Amino acid sequence: MENTLSFDQLTEEQKYEHFMKRIEAGEKIEADDWMPDDYRMTLIKLISMHGISEIMGALPEKEWVPKAPSLKRKLGIMAKVQDEMGHGQLLLRVAEDLMKPLGKSRENIIQDLLSGDLKFHNVFHMEAKTWGDAGLIGWLVDGAAIITQTNMLDASYGPYARALKRICAEEVFHAQHGEAIIMALAEGTDEQKAMIQDSIDRWWEALLMFFGPGDASTTGTSKQDTTIKYGIRTKTNEELRQDFFTKYIPRVLSLGLKLPDETMHFDQESGMWVYQQPDWSKFKQIIKNNGPKSKDRLRLREISYSNNKWVIDALSAKA
């Protein structure tokens, strides 16, 4: 109690100093702790985008759930998509707690998504044309997600770090589910092999973009410095992309698949993968909801929202 009283008497600068000391000491910040507005806003943006991306990310795979080619695959992909929705739910709750002092709620998150103010991850704006894409999403998109999320497992914001811990554990199963689909195709008929090569070819650029631009010069802004300063993440976008290459390129090649980038190689001297940059102007368009499936998928959310409005009204009338 005494401690709280004296903390309240500190100036804003002193509070900030105290907060940064906690961050540097590796302490966890909790929902009710004092935090600078900049930290709160950074977290709200990051976590609501992450949460809504899980939910929007369920949609491309969902296209293949009813079509999954065996009972086992039907059960596997249903469970996987359900997990993604569950992750979305978990993350939105974390974001909601952060937004409470601002008088905002989940309703605002959904409204911001529909109005285009809240972005969802670039990779979920892409088309999932074939069953091969369903496998590739599980394998490489979830594989990429594991890499970025592992980077934040020790995030300074406690509720986010704990949510990520649970999410990462499930993502490992997803990547295995995706890999199993890909393995079956890679060991299958010529048509099946062609299906998976076609998926890699079409998704490659989106996978490179997954980790975001190397620095702010590409898109004008970058939050990576802020998130690193506040101990939310440790590695830069480029470091994560390199980790992804190191982990997955040997696996892709070992399945007899080709990379759609002939320049791709590991440079011994710098210890880095050298690759063809994706078209970052395309990236800027995609995250502005001008990607191949941006509008269609937002439309699905909009329909679900408006069609079920009577249900929500009925539930709130009762409560």
Next chain:
Amino acid sequence: MRYALEDALKNGAYRDAATELLFQLADDDFILAYRGSEWLGLAPHIEEDVAFSSISQDTMGHAAMFYQLLHGLGAGDPDHLAHARPAAERKNAVLLELVNGPGTYLTEPHYDWAFAVVRNYFYAQAKKVRIEALKNSSYQPLAEAAVKVNMELYYHLLHWKTWFTQLLSAGGEAKTRMAAAMEKVFEELDGLFSYGAQGEEFTKHKLIDSEDALKARWLQLMSPVFESLDLKMPEKFAMKSGNGRNGEHTEDLQTALDTLGEVYLFDPAASW
């Protein structure tokens, strides 16, 4: 007497009856789980999306279990049974094949939550009654499967009953929509209780209680819920679009089969 798999295989008439019943059980769960999977991402809120999906997975799991029993009886590969049989060979009740609403799950899905609640609730209760009866089935592997299914069913029933009660207690638009959905479900509900043309064989071989007994139990269990909500149970139900147990189906089933078998049928011999 109780029949193990070996006993059933030795008795042709018994095996045919058990096969017929298992097709009804498997196809019912399979097509409803498919309809449930179309709802993914579209439910009224995120929490419901997760819960509904969990129920659909259970239901698909039950279908897989029944197809596996059919495989044991020599009916063929479970994936073939699920994905490749033509509509005329399907034995599910028509009620369970009907579309979720206008649109497709990919484009403009204007799905009807009231219909989802009523159909799933009435089915969950009918399935519960059926599974209870199957725990005493003369076919031992089926009786064992019924015990497993029964455990999960308790939660399904509770889930849909909660929605049913909440939406009907809310009044207003919700009540009107629920009334319309009930009317639609009652029109096909008899198809769910029917055993089709070969039903007498089921009771003769003590595979399951009679249609009438199961329907009476369903009515008995639903009546208190209806009374508490001031609803009237119709004197009679119907089977307006035909008896699915005899292979009579709507166009809705055909389009569902085209979709759910699309990848499988691309190469049925391939390993997916």
